[in-house]
Amino acid sequence: DVKVTQSSRYLVKRTGEKVFLECVQDMDHENMFWYRQDPGLGLRLIYFSYDVKMKEKGDIPEGYSVSREKKERFSLILESASTNQTSMYLCASSLIGSGNYNEQFFGPGTRLTVL
């Protein structure tokens, strides 16, 4: 089974802090994604990566950056956390190519609260 893990389930930070959210997958997937989930808005894509050191902006990249130094690890960075970044953050991964139908597998999520 694909396993996607995230470093924290719950995180509380203060406004202005630099925040790192880590995601690791163990199935050698090329693609990795970071979403945020807010009530009534569904999942919105922040950034994604299709290879090591490659990244692309999603729909809401402002205030975020990412890092992918190794294939299995994809980090989301909040350079200076703000209260409007309080949310549930979900990481996902998928294989390139038709064999896996681009199905995304999700981690357990990190609920971030910024005070």
Add this chain to the structure above:
Amino acid sequence: ELKVEQNPLFLSMQEGKNYTIYCNYSTTSDRLYWYRQDPGKSLESLFVLLSNGAVKQEGRLMASLDTKARLSTLHITAAVHDLSATYFCAVADYGGATNKLIFGTGTLLAVQP
């Protein structure tokens, strides 16, 4: 820009009843995914629909895809309390280097005894 709409957003139903959740999307795509999310938990894949006319069933849930109408349905038969969850549809967006998924806003299903 691909947009995905789900309705209803909230569905309260009695055990034993049938109902359908609808997922409409705005531009051409031939891959559609249904996910389930339990409260406080992550998303679990339910169905992957790969072509026009695709139908998949698992237990009391059945999903179908009509790519010409840009519509997928998730039909619930004889609902039970264990089906209470939020259901998301997602559509493959083929623009760019990686196939992204665009998610609907989700349907919160509450099955009452």
